[in-house]
Amino acid sequence: MKLFIAGIASALLAGLVVGYAAMSLGFFPANADTPPSRLETWIAHHALRATIDRLAHKTANPLALNDENLLGGIKIYAMRCAVCHGAADGKSAADARGLYQKPPELAKHGVEDDPEWMTHWKIRHGIRLTGMPSFGKVLTEKDIWQVTLFLKRMDALTPKAEKAWKAVPSQA
Ligand code: HEC
Known part of the structure; x- marks a missing residue:
């Protein structure tokens, strides 16, 4: 039994040493212009899902669905988000094309x-x-709920909001 445990411990240690050596020799790519490996993508998605499950509060949006809140959300989106997530034309934003991970075109x-x-x-x-910043220190809670409301209703906006959304300049 002792021998078995010692065997496992040495295998783990050897794994760590090889991993560290590979990293120190530059074999774990840190550049943003090669696609991620499947393992890396799996770990990232799995960890994100688990973190959200553990930490997020499942609260409803406290804001009313009306023009004021939708227009507020669109204004914030145009200022802070379109540069990466693009405008209503759905074209990829030029500044975000070289980003890793690639931001989704939310339209x-x-x-x-x-x-x-x-x-x-x-x-x-x-x-x-990923390039997705945390906006907790930049936007107020109301701002975040407004932009959340807009994203939730993006495919079913009121006529006024639809007009404002279409007027956000293309980022392509
Ligand atoms: C500097 C670039 C950048 C900016 C600015 C940015 N994002 Fe992102 N965002 C990303 C990236 C990259 C991802 C993809 C992350 C991933 O692959 O998991 C992302 C993911 C997201 C997602 C998750 C999409 C999904 O399908 O699950 C949402 C929602 C989102 N962003 C909303 C916003 C909002 C709202 C703003 C503005 C307040 C914003 N982002 C600003 C880069 C950005």
Whole structure:
């Protein structure tokens, strides 16, 4: 039994030493212009899902669905988010094309199906090791709920909000 445990401990230690050596020799890519390995992508998605499950509060959006809040959300989106997530034309934002991970063009691959508490969490806390910043220190809670409301309703906006959304300049 002792021998077995010693065997496992040495295997783990050898793994750590090889991993450290590979990292020190530059074999774990830290550049942003090669696609991530499948293992890396799996770890990132799995860790994000687990973190959200553990930490996010499943609260409803406290704001009313009306023009004022939708227009507020669109204004914030145009100022802080379009540079990475693009405008209503769904074209990829030029400044974000070299980003790793690539931000989704939210007009095309939106989050209307996600619960609002989840989107709110991602905006407030950001997504580690991607370009998605945490906006908790930049935007107020109301701002974050407004932009969350807009993203949730992006495919079913009021006529006024639809007009404002279409007027956000393309980032392509
Ligand atoms: C500097 C670039 C950048 C900015 C600015 C940015 N994001 Fe992101 N965002 C990203 C990236 C990159 C991802 C993808 C993260 C990943 O792969 O998990 C992302 C992911 C997201 C997601 C999750 C999408 C999904 O399908 O799950 C939401 C929602 C989001 N961002 C909203 C916003 C909002 C709202 C703003 C503005 C307040 C914003 N982002 C600003 C880069 C950015």
